[in-house]
Amino acid sequence: RPGSQASTAFGLKFDGQPHRGTQRRGGDRPPASTAHFGKRKHGIAADKRPSSSSDDDKDRDFEPGPPGLLPDGLRGPDLPPMQPTYRFGDPSLPVSRYRRQILYLVENHATTIIVGETGSGKTTQVPQFLFEAGWAENGFCIAVTQPRRVAATTVAARVAEELGCDLGTTVGYAVRFDNALTAGRTRIKYLTDGVLLREMLDDPLLTSYSVIIVDEAHERSLATDMLLGLLKKIQRRRPDLRLIISSATLEATKLKDFFDAGTVTAAAAAAKRRAAAAAAAAGGVPPPPSDPDRTPAVVTVEGRTHPVQVHYLESPAPNYVHAAVEAAVNIHCEDLPGDILIFLTGQEEIQGAVGLLEEHARRLASSRGYSLKLLPLPLYAGLPGAQQQMVFRSTPRGYRKVVAATNIAETSLTIEGIVYVVDCCFVKQRCYNPLSGLESLLVAPVSKASAAQRAGRAGRMRAGHCFRLCTEEDFTKQLPEVAVPEMQRSNLVGMVLQLKALGIDNVMRFEWLAPPPAEALVRALEELHALKVLDEDARLTRDVGLALAALPLEPGLGAALLASRDLGCCEEMLTLVALLSLQQVWAPAQGAVRALEEAKAKFATAEGDGVTLLNVHRAWRGSGRSAAWAQRHFLNQHALLRADDARDQLLGLMRRHGLLPADKLPPSCERDMESVCRAVAAGRFMNAAVFERIEYNPLAPEGDKGTPVFRLVRYTAQRTHPIKLRIHNSSVLWRSMPSCVVYNTVQQADNGWYEMQGVTAVRPEWLIELAPHMFHKPNPT
Ligand code: CDP
Numbered sequence: 001r002p003g004s005q006a007s008t009a010f011g012l013k014f015d016g017q018p019h020r021g022t023q024r025r026g027g028d029r030p031p032a033s034t035a036h037f038g039k040r041k042h043g044i045a046a047d048k049r050p051s052s053s054s055d056d057d058k059d060r061d062f063e064p065g066p067p068g069l070l071p072d073g074l075r076g077p078d079l080p081p082m083q084p085t086y087r088f089g090d091p092s093l094p095v096s097r098y099r100r101q102i103l104y105l106v107e108n109h110a111t112t113i114i115v116g117e118t119g120s121g122k123t124t125q126v127p128q129f130l131f132e133a134g135w136a137e138n139g140f141c142i143a144v145t146q147p148r149r150v151a152a153t154t155v156a157a158r159v160a161e162e163l164g165c166d167l168g169t170t171v172g173y174a175v176r177f178d179n180a181l182t183a184g185r186t187r188i189k190y191l192t193d194g195v196l197l198r199e200m201l202d203d204p205l206l207t208s209y210s211v212i213i214v215d216e217a218h219e220r221s222l223a224t225d226m227l228l229g230l231l232k233k234i235q236r237r238r239p240d241l242r243l244i245i246s247s248a249t250l251e252a253t254k255l256k257d258f259f260d261a262g263t264v265t266a267a268a269a270a271a272k273r274r275a276a277a278a279a280a281a282a283g284g285v286p287p288p289p290s291d292p293d294r295t296p297a298v299v300t301v302e303g304r305t306h307p308v309q310v311h312y313l314e315s316p317a318p319n320y321v322h323a324a325v326e327a328a329v330n331i332h333c334e335d336l337p338g339d340i341l342i343f344l345t346g347q348e349e350i351q352g353a354v355g356l357l358e359e360h361a362r363r364l365a366s367s368r369g370y371s372l373k374l375l376p377l378p379l380y381a382g383l384p385g386a387q388q389q390m391v392f393r394s395t396p397r398g399y400r401k402v403v404a405a406t407n408i409a410e411t412s413l414t415i416e417g418i419v420y421v422v423d424c425c426f427v428k429q430r431c432y433n434p435l436s437g438l439e440s441l442l443v444a445p446v447s448k449a450s451a452a453q454r455a456g457r458a459g460r461m462r463a464g465h466c467f468r469l470c471t472e473e474d475f476t477k478q479l480p481e482v483a484v485p486e487m488q489r490s491n492l493v494g495m496v497l498q499l500k501a502l503g504i505d506n507v508m509r510f511e512w513l514a515p516p517p518a519e520a521l522v523r524a525l526e527e528l529h530a531l532k533v534l535d536e537d538a539r540l541t542r543d544v545g546l547a548l549a550a551l552p553l554e555p556g557l558g559a560a561l562l563a564s565r566d567l568g569c570c571e572e573m574l575t576l577v578a579l580l581s582l583q584q585v586w587a588p589a590q591g592a593v594r595a596l597e598e599a600k601a602k603f604a605t606a607e608g609d610g611v612t613l614l615n616v617h618r619a620w621r622g623s624g625r626s627a628a629w630a631q632r633h634f635l636n637q638h639a640l641l642r643a644d645d646a647r648d649q650l651l652g653l654m655r656r657h658g659l660l661p662a663d664k665l666p667p668s669c670e671r672d673m674e675s676v677c678r679a680v681a682a683g684r685f686m687n688a689a690v691f692e693r694i695e696y697n698p699l700a701p702e703g704d705k706g707t708p709v710f711r712l713v714r715y716t717a718q719r720t721h722p723i724k725l726r727i728h729n730s731s732v733l734w735r736s737m738p739s740c741v742v743y744n745t746v747q748q749a750d751n752g753w754y755e756m757q758g759v760t761a762v763r764p765e766w767l768i769e770l771a772p773h774m775f776h777k778p779n780p781t
Pocket residue numbers: 093116117118119120121122123124125154155158392411412413414415416
């Protein structure tokens with residue numbers, strides 16, 4: 001009975017302190033600690049600072065863009081009859097007991113909200129119920145949106161397998177730059193919320209769908225929130241459309257109220273139905289199914305979960321990656337059955353942890369006495385598909401799986417067999433300061449709601465344990481109850497552009513689930529104006545605005561691509577933009593930090609990271625796109641291949657929208673990289689920073705050259721208090737002192753520095769040329 005033994009069985013050691021298992025209910029509390037949790041004390045060694053950009057953020061698919069990338073067809077009645085040979089789902093999952101209830105509610109209500117435990121079958125089973133019940137007949141399709149690409153693709157694969165069809169036939173997926181669909185045949189379509197938003201540009205009422213399932217609504221991603229607002233609008237015009245919103249936590253009330261507001265009351269709807277039924281009974285026309293009750297229905301799926309005992313640290317851990325590895329190894333050494341799931345914040349931490357775990361696995365394998373071998377596995381957004389599958393396969397006999405995962409494993413994906421969860425209690429999230437216009441990624445304490453979800457992952461199979469790598473007091477006092485919706489902590493440029501493209505002119509008055517801060521909206525309008533996307537009347541401009549809306553790119557990158565046409569480097573920018581839009585190109589190998597740096601140095605140029613990436617790509621092409629070559633140079637072959645594919649799609653799109661002539665190759669600047677830097681500047685001038693001074697650290701070892709400090713041009717122009725920027729050590733310009741740069745992303749480090757990633761050296765006069773209204777007199781010295 002693992003539950004009852006635990007407090008004695010887990011005498012885990014953390015930092016030499018015995019770890020007392022504290023029972024969540026009724027257990028004695030560990031002594032109060034003096035640790036300060038809000039400010040991240042878990043310093044990761046300076047050379048291991050997590051780099052941001054790819055990770056989870058790029059797993060999101062929200063970029064404004066066009067219908068063009070979407071598969072043709074999927075609408076119209078000219079479809080072959082359904083094949084009758086499907087196997088349906090997994091009847092043992094909790095949601096299966098609610099099948100009839102769900103189908104009844106969907107039939108009768110415009111909106112149904114399904115609340116349920118993660119792993120109860122909402123994502124994989126509900127679309128199959130609908131399919132089986134005929135919601136995908138007459139050429140209609142069932143859409144299931146996901147905030148993350150990985151979830152969309154893996155879940156689609158799973159459902160195809162359950163139905164016994166090939167992925168991309170009856171069941172398919174669509175994520176940005178990649179899809180598996182058959183026009184006219186795909187009936188259940190998993191897609192990212194960003195892709196569905198883009199489909200709206202082509203088909204504003206989403207007429208090809210009979211049911212749209214908005215999954216993981218509790219995540220409150222920017223695109224999901226925006227989608228919910230738009231779907232509510234669509235519903236008024238399409239009474240036949242059904243919405244299902246699935247949510248793991250207690251967001252249900254908020255969602256219900258949102259969809260309830262402004263609809264016909266339940267009583268009125270019921271009266272209408274009664275009248276219709278009476279008419280039917282009297283031999284009249286039966287009530288059309290397209291006149292559903294507008295009051296949202298809520299169904300709560302009771303899962304089968306087992307109790308999870310939560311343990312806290314007695315004193316804060318100085319480094320949570322090490323603490324997590326240690327916890328996992330200690331659990332393993334208890335020699336009880338069950339797999340382990342570790343929550344960390346990003347790819348680099350995960351790779352670090354997996355490396356350490358592999359060392360332990362080797363060490364333990366050579367010592368006798370343990371019945372199981374450790375099998376460490378990573379799970380994060382940018383992981384190649386084959387490696388992701390390893391996580392979902394059942395653990396081989398004689399092994400114990402230890403999965404180190406990002407937030408993905410919190411609710412989007414369920415891994416079977418987990419009995420122990422180790423939670424670092426942090427998450428990497430976007431934050432935005434509308435005053436400075438600075439959007440950065442920050443490792444912040446996770447919300448209590450998320451921590452509860454994470455702990456829940458341990459109780460799927462049987463009673464489990466969750467080890468939180470913080471003290472109980474810190475947990476109670478420092479963690480927020482729920483996370484702030486992404487809408488309220490993001491740069492809204494992309495969203496406003498997309499709303500404008502959908503014809504929503506007054507974005508201030510849009511029906512928001514949670515309204516974004518007014519300053520952030522104003523800022524977004526200003527930025528779009530500066531990018532010449534909006535004119536004086538805040539309308540999309542013909543040349544830039546409409547063109548940008550047509551590209552599935554973040555507006556800054558889209559603007560750079562458009563600018564490259566006149567600068568004669570479109571060929572290069574297509575490649576660069578594709579490389580920047582997908583996952584990390586560099587694949588850091590464990591223990592090979594130096595080797596990776598050397599590999600990078602081979603391609604590095606003084607122009608910065610963009611041009612360096614182009615050099616890498618050119619050399620890789622020169623090698624015949626060799627996988628072996630990529631591996632030797634610590635490059636992610638999969639990412640490079642996907643970027644090539646994305647590049648071709650972008651080129652096709654630009655041609656289709658008349659942004660490039662169809663009969664000519666896009667102009668190339670050959671080796672003249674200045675025009676590439678100019679194009680980058682044209683999209684990123686908002687992110688311009690000038691070198692200010694060198695900051696010396698009195699404690700630094702001798703020979704330390706100090707840190708070049710930059711300041712944001714835009715921000716200081718406003719004479720507010722300055723933000724200290726420096727170049728992240730993943731950039732090739734790290735330690736150099738270009739007088740003026742533009743960056744792709746900023747990450748906030750532990751010690752208050754804002755670190756720029758994806759840095760390109762530019763000339764101040766370009767900025768004045770590009771945005772004379774913003775940059776009057778940049779003085780780089
Ligand atoms: O959406 P929800 O969290 O309610 O559950 P789900 O994603 O539909 O998963 C239902 C079950 O299918 C879980 O027990 C998963 O472990 C399993 N599943 C799987 O084994 N492999 C996948 N790729 C997806 C789901």
